[in-house]
Amino acid sequence: xxxxxxxxxxxxxxxxxxxxxxxxxxxxxxxxxxxxxxxxxxxxxxxxxxxxxxxxxxxxxxxxxxxxxxxxxxxxxxxxxxxxxxxxxxxxxxxxxxxxxxxxxxxxxxxxxxxxxxxxxxxxxxxxxxxxxxxxxxxxxxxxxxxxxxxxxxxxxxxxxxxxxxxxxxxxxxxxxxxxxxxxxxxxxxxxxxxxxxxxxxxxxxxxxxxxxxxxxxxxxxxxxxxxxxxxxxxxxxxxxxxxxxxxxxxxxxxxxxxxxxxxxxxxxxxxxxxxxxxxxxxxxxxxxxxxxxxxxxxxxxxxxxxxx
Amino acid sequence: xxxxxxxxxxxxxxxxxxxxxxxxxxxxxxxxxxxxxxxxxxxxxxxxxxxxxxxxxxxxxxxxxxxxxxxxxxxxxxxxxxxxxxxxxxxxxxxxxxxxxxxxxxxxxxxxxxxxxxxxxxxxxxxxxxxxxxxxxxxxxxxxxxxxxxxxxxxxxxxxxxxxxxxxxxxxxxxxxxxxxxxxxxxxxxxxxxxxxxxxxxxxxxxxxxxxxxxxxxxxxxxxxxxxxxxxxxxxxxxxxxxxxxxxxxxxxxxxxxxxxxxxxxxxxxxxxxxxxxxxxxxxxxxxxxxxxxxxxxxxxxxxxxxxx
Numbered sequence: 001x002x003x004x005x006x007x008x009x010x011x012x013x014x015x016x017x018x019x020x021x022x023x024x025x026x027x028x029x030x031x032x033x034x035x036x037x038x039x040x041x042x043x044x045x046x047x048x049x050x051x052x053x054x055x056x057x058x059x060x061x062x063x064x065x066x067x068x069x070x071x072x073x074x075x076x077x078x079x080x081x082x083x084x085x086x087x088x089x090x091x092x093x094x095x096x097x098x099x100x101x102x103x104x105x106x107x108x109x110x111x112x113x114x115x116x117x118x119x120x121x122x123x124x125x126x127x128x129x130x131x132x133x134x135x136x137x138x139x140x141x142x143x144x145x146x147x148x149x150x151x152x153x154x155x156x157x158x159x160x161x162x163x164x165x166x167x168x169x170x171x172x173x174x175x176x177x178x179x180x181x182x183x184x185x186x187x188x189x190x191x192x193x194x195x196x197x198x199x200x201x202x203x204x205x206x207x208x209x210x211x212x213x214x215x216x217x218x219x220x221x222x223x224x225x226x227x228x229x230x231x232x233x234x235x236x237x238x239x240x241x242x243x244x245x246x247x248x249x250x251x252x253x254x255x256x257x258x259x260x261x262x263x264x265x266x267x268x269x270x271x272x273x274x275x276x277x278x279x280x281x282x283x284x285x286x287x288x289x290x291x292x293x294x295x296x297x298x299x300x301x302x303x304x305x306x307x308x309x
Numbered sequence: 310x311x312x313x314x315x316x317x318x319x320x321x322x323x324x325x326x327x328x329x330x331x332x333x334x335x336x337x338x339x340x341x342x343x344x345x346x347x348x349x350x351x352x353x354x355x356x357x358x359x360x361x362x363x364x365x366x367x368x369x370x371x372x373x374x375x376x377x378x379x380x381x382x383x384x385x386x387x388x389x390x391x392x393x394x395x396x397x398x399x400x401x402x403x404x405x406x407x408x409x410x411x412x413x414x415x416x417x418x419x420x421x422x423x424x425x426x427x428x429x430x431x432x433x434x435x436x437x438x439x440x441x442x443x444x445x446x447x448x449x450x451x452x453x454x455x456x457x458x459x460x461x462x463x464x465x466x467x468x469x470x471x472x473x474x475x476x477x478x479x480x481x482x483x484x485x486x487x488x489x490x491x492x493x494x495x496x497x498x499x500x501x502x503x504x505x506x507x508x509x510x511x512x513x514x515x516x517x518x519x520x521x522x523x524x525x526x527x528x529x530x531x532x533x534x535x536x537x538x539x540x541x542x543x544x545x546x547x548x549x550x551x552x553x554x555x556x557x558x559x560x561x562x563x564x565x566x567x568x569x570x571x572x573x574x575x576x577x578x579x580x581x582x583x584x585x586x587x588x589x590x591x592x593x594x595x596x597x598x599x600x601x602x603x604x605x606x607x608x609x610x611x612x613x614x615x616x617x618x
Contacts, residue, residue, distance in 0.1 A: 022422070025435065033437075037436075037437055042436045042437030042438060042439040043436050043439075043441075044434060044436055044441055044443065046436055046437070047434075047436045072418075072422055074416070074418060074422045074423075074425040074426050074429075075422075075425050077425070077426065077429055078425040078426065078428055078429030078434055078443065079429070079434060079443065080393060080397065080429070080443040080444065081390045081391075081393045081394050081397070082390075083429075084389060084390045084393055085390050088389065088390070106416070106417055106418055106452075107383070107415070108415060108417075108452055108454075109381075109383060109415055110480065110481065110482040110550075110555075111482065113331070113381055113383045113384075114383075116383040116384050116386070116387040117383050117386065117387065119387055120383075120386055120387030120388070120389070120392075125353060125356075125387055125388060126334065127346075127351045127352050127353055127355055127356045128342075128346055128351030128355070129351060130351040130352075132352075132353055134353065134387065134388065134389040135389065143415075143417055143452050143454055144454070144488065145452055145453070145454040145477060145480075145488060145489070146477070146480050146482055146484070146485055146488075146489075147482065147484035147485055147486070147487035147488055147489070148484050148487055149482050149483055149484035150482060150484065168454060168455070171419065171454075171455050172419065173419040173420065173455055173456065173458055173459060174458055175455070175456035175457050175458035175459065176455055176456055177456070178456035178457055178506075179453065179454060179455075179456055179499070179502070179503065180454070180455075180456070182493040182494055182499070182502065183493065183494040184491040184492065184493050184494075184499070185491055185492040185493075190488070190491070190493070190499065193488070193491065194488065197487075241419075246419075
């Protein structure tokens with residue numbers, strides 16, 4: 001079960017942090033940009049290549065401290081085919097370093113189409129008599145708006161290839177409540193209703209530590225709702241975005257963890273990958289030392305989380 | 310306004326049909342597969358190239374009869390970078406033939422990430438001092454589960470580049486009701502609530518025919534719900550999936566149109582692109598004539614729709 005591997009990596013590192021590999025041009029040091037523009041001109045290929053070089057240095061500087069990385073596919077998808085090459089290269093490189101990969105793709109479609117997403121991202125794709133693994137993620141994020149029949153096509157690949165899902169339940173954005181917090185029939189909110197479904201879907205995927213490979217996305221920015229969901233979904237592992245830049249604190253998200261300090265992994269993206277631009281690090285680390293600043297930010301985040309869980 | 314161009318194309322062709330370019334290996338004629346496997350081996354590249362060759366022939370055989378095509382990105386995404394090349398080439402080719410492009414991508418994410426999807430798909434992407442258009446769609450489909458702040462980042466590109474959206478409201482899959490039909494506070498269902506939001510979002514994008522460039526996905530398979538939405542959303546254009554293979558009939562979806570026979574565009578994917586495999590066409594058209602079978606299927610669908618609207 002992939003959830004067991006994730007939990008073991010969290011225990012080994014003592015750090016329930018996932019580094020969000022969401023590069024943006026404004027984060028990339030000048031010397032990397034320069035090298036890529038000189039090599040490929042001012043092209044999407046150059047941007048994509050600079051993202052990969054940036055990610056590689058961050059992975060090198062942090063892989064011994066963290067269990068997982070979560071590349072956000074939008075940053076790469078934006079760049080077309082070159083971006084996807086960078087996305088896949090990033091995943092392969094992080095895998096070589098032993099990291100668990102959470103592909104933040106938030107896909108969702110009717111069953112016959114979901115099969116294609118499923119095969120591409122967490123299964124295998126046929127070409128004649130041969131089979132290929134394309135994206136190499138361990139987990140992917142999924143949007144539940146279309147209902148259970150749009151999620152089921154991922155289950156078979158989860159079984160066959162030891163993969164997992166994090167289904168959007170209560171997202172970290174400010175406006176998430178507009179639909180997710182609505183009271184629906186049965187006296188629950190929409191996010192609780194979705195939470196209940198995700199918990200049920202996970203029953204066939206529970207590993208040796210009591211958590212399921214079918215997890216939930218629960219934002220750090222909504223502690224009251226997260227507390228409710230932790231009670232409602234005792235076997236569901238949480239992927240928790242919203243720490244740091246989006247405003248969620250370690251205190252806020254402490255409710256996502258169980259009494260043994262397990263049950264969640266907390267994402268930070270720009271707070272780690274662009275640490276060298278932050279006031280607290282920029283005097284200590286030059287632009288060339290951006291990856292060392294990221295390492296320090298991981299250590300600081302780990303200490304911050306461990307203070308509260 | 311892109312919605313005006315879509316409506317004008319519908320009026321010119323007298324045909325509110327969008328051809329879903331959702332290729333699958335089982336649809337591709339043997340001679341195309343053979344050519345691609347000989348050229349590229351049994352690889353994702355060969356599959357992706359066969360999809361493009363297949364799409365090209367279908368576009369050539371139907372572009373004068375239809376206003377738009379809707380490639381489903383999952384079929385291409387499944388194949389990695391080669392798949393996205395095929396997706397983009399398909400879009401560019403269809404554009405050269407004057408077709409409106411609806412990219413069926415169903416993306417949805419927090420605002421700072423949605424900006425990347427928006428720029429990549431319907432805006433422009435910066436590389437140094439240069440700007441690039443990457444995917445070239447005219448419309449894209451969007452998932453609303455994360456709320457208004459996850460949809461707003463698309464509006465600016467819609468304004469600046471004359472693009473449009475179709476937001477998922479009531480989807481065509483059997484299980485769509487599990488969440489979408491739930492009664493929520495205010496005495497409405499979730500899909501009606503989302504419908505109301507989409508209608509509001511569209512107010513700044515209403516074109517000269519009274520319809521907005523911010524449209525809604527409303528499945529042909531749920532006529533009662535579609536009828537309600539048509540009343541609730543008089544200025545919202547509907548993208549209607551579910552006709553044919555998914556079970557929706559022309560009678561079912563007739564409620565999506567207004568009294569002037571406008572207001573919706575109906576998708577058919579395998580019913581058109583794999584027509585040559587259907588009993589009613591396979592005696593008349595050989596495998597090599599698959600695109601002519603698609604042309605006949607478009608004509609038959611047009612007649613079927615016009616019977617009811």
